[in-house]
Amino acid sequence: MASDLAEKKRRLISSLKSIYTGQYNAIQPIPYIRDRLFCVDKVFVEGSVHFLVADEAGVRGQETSWERLESYKRIYSDRRIKSTRRILEGEPGYGKSTLTLQLAYDWCNGVQDSPFGDVEILILLRLRQLGGVKSIYRAINRFLASGSRLSDKDIEDVLKNTSSVEILLDGYDEYPDQDKITGNDVRSIIMREMFPNHDVTLTTRYLPKKFPKLTKRVKLTGFDDDARDEYLRKAVVGNDQKALKKIKQRLRENPILADLCQVPLFFVMFAHIAHENQEFKKFKSVTRFFKYMITCFHEHMRNKTRDDGVLQVILKYESEHDELNKLAYEGLSKEDQQIVWRKDEMVKRLGQEFYDQYVGVGILVEEQVLSDSDTAYTESFTIEVRFYHKIFCEFYASYRLMLVVLEHKVSELGQFLGRMDPFDLQYLYRFACGLNPTAGAKIIQYLKSINGGDKFAILCILEQTGKVDDIKDTVRDLCSKDVLIESSHSRLLQRSTIQLLEIAARYDIPISRVNLVGCSPRVDESGLNLILQSGLSLSILSSLQKLWIYDNNRRLTNEELAAILSYSSQCTSLKELRIVVQNLPGSIPIELIPSSLKSRNVKVYHYNRGNRLNIQTGEWQHEDSDYFKQLDEAATKTQQDSDSETSRQAGVMATETPHEQTRTAEDRQRTRKKCTIS
Secondary structure: OHHHHHHHHHHHHHHHHHHHHHHHOOEOOOOOOOOOOEOHHHHOOOOOEEEEEOOOOOOOOOOOEEEEEOOHHHHOOOHHHOOOEEEEEOOOOOOHHHHHHHHHHHHHOOOOOOOOOOOOEEEEEEHHHOOOOOOHHHHHHHHHOOOOOOOHHHHHHHHHOOOOEEEEEEOHHHOOOOOOOOOOHHHHHHOOOOOOOOEEEEEEOOOOOOOOOOOEEEEEOOOOHHHHHHHHHHHHOOOOHHHHHHHHHHHHOOHHHOOHHHOHHHHHHHHHHHHHOOOOOOOOOHHHHHHHHHHHHHHHHHOOOOOHHHHHHHHHHHHOOHHHHHHHHHHHOOOOOOOEEEHHHHHHHHOHHHHHHHHHOOOEEEEEEEOOOOOOOOOOEEEEEEEOOHHHHHHHHHHHHHHHHHOOOHHHHHHHHOOOOOOOOHHHHHHHHHHOHHHHHHHHHHHHOOOOHHHHHHHHHHHHHOOHHHHHHHHHHHHOOEEEEEOOOOHHHHHHHHHHHHHHHHOOOOEOEEEEEOOOOEEOOOOOEEEOOOOOEEEOOOOEOEEEEEEEEEEOOHHHHHHHHHHHHOOOOOOEEEEEEEEOOOEOOHHHOOHHHHHOOOEEEEOOOOEEEEOOOOEEEEOOOHHHHHHHHHHHHHHHHHHHHHHHHHHHHHHOOHHHHHHHHHHHHHHHHHHHHO
16 A cells, blocks of 8 residues: 555656646747756846745734845745745736746755755646636646546545645735635645645735634745845846846936836846847836837747737737727736636637737737536646736737726716826836826826826826926925834835836935935845835935934944945935934944944934934944034034025125126136046
């Protein structure tokens, strides 16, 4: 009996490795280039990974802070997140599925330092394929062991009699049967009612409605500069430093895309397209870049044919896609969004010729799924179709949204757009604003009426016109008040706020005060960015006047405080830094205090001590001490003298002739240039 079970286990493992090898060897960075497939290990790059520090991560409202892990491998070895149940969170395109394939590669190839090195069996299932399938054993048999000649009962026996099993359930947010209460093995596994001692990881965009209290949570937060550089070297340019610099320069020339390129999926496509297209140009909006990218998809197909008739059909369907727009819009406007369709239904709506073209260019993707009925033991599959990525669905839906908005008054839009949350479907709204200025103006009015929609509306203004001049007054008004970035804010709201702050700094618009609440900011190795716990980064803001950091659960070391002081010193307009944390060093070595903070007399406070930092000695002192009074009086007098000199020069300018004013201004400009050069 034991030998029979061992043989079944051997056959199951052999089948699993065969299936996973086919999957991880078929990574396709650009969907339309199907003759260029990569092994996952050749393109996988680690983005930022954080875990939730909490006593009971499964209880809502108990979140304390997110801390960074140095590697994805630590997800399974770090003692702080030891558990048999984990949820791996991440927004669309952040690499959740790619990470599961990297783990499958590690297991299949016995990678030495892999967390799965000693695992006997790895089960990796795509949940979007399992709609209506109640039995996990049947799902494993049909998708992972169909050639093993094992029955569902055989697989059940093997798993129940194997002590070391890892289960990866990928894409809960796309699972057709999510949150069903009974009669479903997937739910039983998540709730630890089934396989309580086996290690289970669920990847998802958002949390299930219910999961066990002891479930640990991990989050992917995107690519930083180092990750982007590593991907370029591994998968795009190799050791070609000239090509590497060229792609990075193209990203710098397109600052509006910096936000989009934090999403690994879109940085990957940007990198390959920027590398392969000599005519790659500057883009003033995400909409224009996305339209260009879609053109590249179709152009690849056009280049494959010399038949004029076929070419005309490709051109026609590239520009005429009304029915696809409607289908995408209908899916996103439902209470439970529909992002997957049966192939026969979609072909009926779009027509076979149109459908074939969009599958051919990679915008639509076919996938084999089990049929709804799992009562029989016969093979029963259907083909379902989805967009390559949900943002593609938002792009085509935006054409329909644009028409809906044009047909109605702003006051009527709520009844049509109420189910389409802009904080869930940000690109849908941004694309619609970029496609049509009139529709964009209405959408922006609508967004301003939504709680928290004002900052997002500013990004839509930028998307609408592509001109920063059109939003300067709005940005100036926003930055004249306190600007809040809080850990509880969505990543979209945080990104929107950060982008507006960086626009303000770039155009020398004063930023009165930035409050970072619970964001656990740390300074990256370059010293040029504050990395928030969400993984987003805040670059140096030259026009920032006050920075307040609140984080009652945080303790700062001397080195961490010194890094924050160094970052702050590079914000050249900064007058005040306040840090409210659980604990700060009693003093800081004076050599760690930047000289520019001293010369500008920047006020540094620690509220929990009620003290102010003496930046000449590194000691904390009470602010009402004679030292600070004298220091502030001297600084006030210096400022008054500077203001008087400015007023005097203005008076002189007022008495000069226009010719003299021009000449004097030119003289001052030359003087400034000399000072800068020297």
